[in-house]
Amino acid sequence: MFTKLKWKRVDEGMMMNSASYWRFVSYSVLATTIVCGMLSISALARPGLSDKPSFTKRVGRVTHTGHRSDGFVKKRSERRVKVVVTNPAGFSRESETVEINLSQIAKWLHVQPAEGEVAVVDSESGRILVSQIYSSQPGRPPDRFIFQVNLGPHERRVYFVIRASKLSTPPKFTTKTFARFVPERYDDFAWENDKIAFRMYGQALMTAPGDALTSSGIDVWVKRTHKLIVNEMYSSGHYHDVNGDAMDDYRVGTSRGDGGLGIWNGKKLFVSKNYHQWRIITNGPIRSVFELTYDSWNAGNGRTVSEVKRISIDAGSWLCKNVSIFESNKKGPLTVGVGLAERSCGPDGCEVIAQNKREGWMTYWQPEDKPKGIIGVAIVLPKGSVERFTNDNPNLPDSVIHAAVPQPTVEGAPPIRNLLAITKVKVGHPLTYYFGACWNKTGDFVNNAQWDDYVARFAERRDRPLKVRLIKE
Known part of the structure; x- marks a missing residue:
């Protein structure tokens, strides 16, 4: 740690x-x-x-x-x-x-x-x-x-x-952020800035012929260009190209992906289905903001939970802001697990995970997908809010953790479990945290130490905001 x-x-x-x-x-x-x-x-x-x-x-x-x-x-x-x-x-x-x-x-x-x-x-x-x-x-x-x-x-x-x-x-x-509903791809919702791109899945994907997926995890699209690429990616359909300026090499499946969440009972993570409703708050040169609504789901022990998630992305940042508000049939506080999908690191590999409980952040430098490169992911929760770090399958055998993954993969290595940061939130109160990703092929972060440093500094910026004073003249 x-x-x-x-x-x-x-x-x-x-x-x-x-x-x-x-x-x-x-x-x-x-x-x-x-x-x-x-x-x-x-x-x-x-x-x-x-x-x-x-x-x-x-x-x-x-x-x-x-x-x-x-x-x-x-x-x-x-x-x-x-x-x-x-x-x-x-x-x-x-x-x-x-x-x-x-x-x-x-x-x-x-x-x-x-x-x-x-x-x-x-x-x-x-x-x-x-x-x-x-x-x-x-x-x-x-x-x-x-x-x-x-x-x-x-x-x-x-x-x-x-x-x-x-x-x-x-x-x-120049517009540097963008978010939109994507009806032409089973109701995806995608967003980006000049650094990185993401998407989440709508309910149409749950019944898509031959491609059905039920997941509220967050997908990552990496890019080595400062231009906006979401529309171009959907238009071309070439999501997994090795040599393009942008690429989907991050497999989410039913995992939490990059910063998705669930309700934690100490042993199991209860997660929602795909989002049901969306609305865009703003798109602009500096910031895009939108909301996704998740229908009520079983959270264990006779409890049901629903969520409205507001996500914003600012130009120049590798991390997004997430504000979730939960409603429930019971009034007690919720224990939430915010996660990152973990991958097999290969027979001779080791997991590159950094965690800072006091500052509330966790990073994961994924195993390399040759020749596509390495994706780093991160979550940053409020300072002092993380009760502990864990995962949703502590008894996973080493044979799975160190399994060989044929390379290059089609869309990234499959997830094997979720790395979790555990926190609490009151019903009806906002849970605010940040999530993000990087790609070593851009040259901005060529190793895990650089990514860890960026995330650590991001947490410092969170705790020491700019002071702004207005004076009428």
């Missing part, structure tokens, strides 16, 4: 070449227009560049921004909201999402809380950042405004939220 891990910078982000120039709205009356050259910008420098050329000129602490065509002149009477973001930790934050109450901003700026009404600007660079507005409850007005930042250790940075109507041209952002 790990008690202390040393962090290693393993994912420095994707380098981008962008003909991006910088616009910033200030209290100055003057707008200056010049032609700027091409820039090569690291993703670590600032995320979310606008494709619109602009120019930045500093005068003291005020930044004046001009544009090649007509520029923009900010009047002294214009309102803006100052957003002060501070990193309280002694490590860097990369592609970290800042979430703000939209209604407060809209009130201060005298705009409607709606898409396209506001924009966010980095005060130092003058750059318009990628942002997203959405409603956390469909059918209601938007209430979330998010953007992403990169901050050094203990760094404090200032951003301004302004009226988007004051920009000469609305910025266009």
Whole structure:
């Protein structure tokens, strides 16, 4: 068991070449227009560049921004909201999402809380950042405004939220997250970001001719491209190609896959069937959110349980957020097992599993599927919430654990049991945790130590969130 891990910078982000120039709205009356050259910008420098050329000129602490065509002149009477973001930790934050109450901003700026009404600007660079507005409850007005930042250790940075109507041209952002219902493949539900992709199974799959499967486990699709691949994968039907940019080499079966759950009675894991209902909360350049509803299932001892699972995925992250709310015919707390599918490691292999009970995380570096590579998976529960780590078949013979698996496999080695993190949750209360995966073929994580370090640092970020302060100006 790990008690202390040393962090290693393993994912420095994707380098981008962008003909991006910088616009910033200030209290100055003057707008200056010049032609700027091409820039090569690291993703670590600032995320979310606008494709619109602009120019930045500093005068003291005020930044004046001009544009090649007509520029923009900010009047002294214009309102803006100052957003002060501070990193309280002694490590860097990369592609970290800042979430703000939209209604407060809209009130201060005298705009409607709606898409396209506001924009966010980095005060130092003058750059318009990628942002997203959405409603956390469909059918209601938007209430979330998010953007992403990169901050050094203990760094404090200032951003301004302004009226988007004051920009000469609305910025266009590249979409880096996506989620959708897939009726053409037995009601799958799939989602992804610029790093990794996942799917879960709908009820149509339970009766699919020759392909029937009853499972609420989470499937993983790996990719070595930053583009979105879900639609392309379903369109081509080539899920298991060895040499493609994306691939399904993670067999779920009836296991928990990568972060699925069940109700644990100390010996057996009681799991639901395939999801019954779905709804999309938002799709956007930074975040996709959706819900899946699971009908009531037998949880043992005369108890039945149903679940609504809300999953969100942010750009730049290898992990998703899961919030599950359970209903039951009994009021007592539920014991839940969150799992990772385990594979045979071969006659001469060893299991590469890391667990940190205090910090609430577990990783599993799967045996290699030659020549397809290695998939690493992980779950991160709230700090101090894990009662113990176990599995749902402790008496599994070594002959199964060390069984030879012919390679390459068609869609990954079959699961042999579930590795479990055991926790408790009250009925009607949210159970929040994270799950995710990586692929060594991307070059971001070439060994288990790097993956463990990333997950350990993710847990540290969970416990030391960014500090955000809003100031009306």
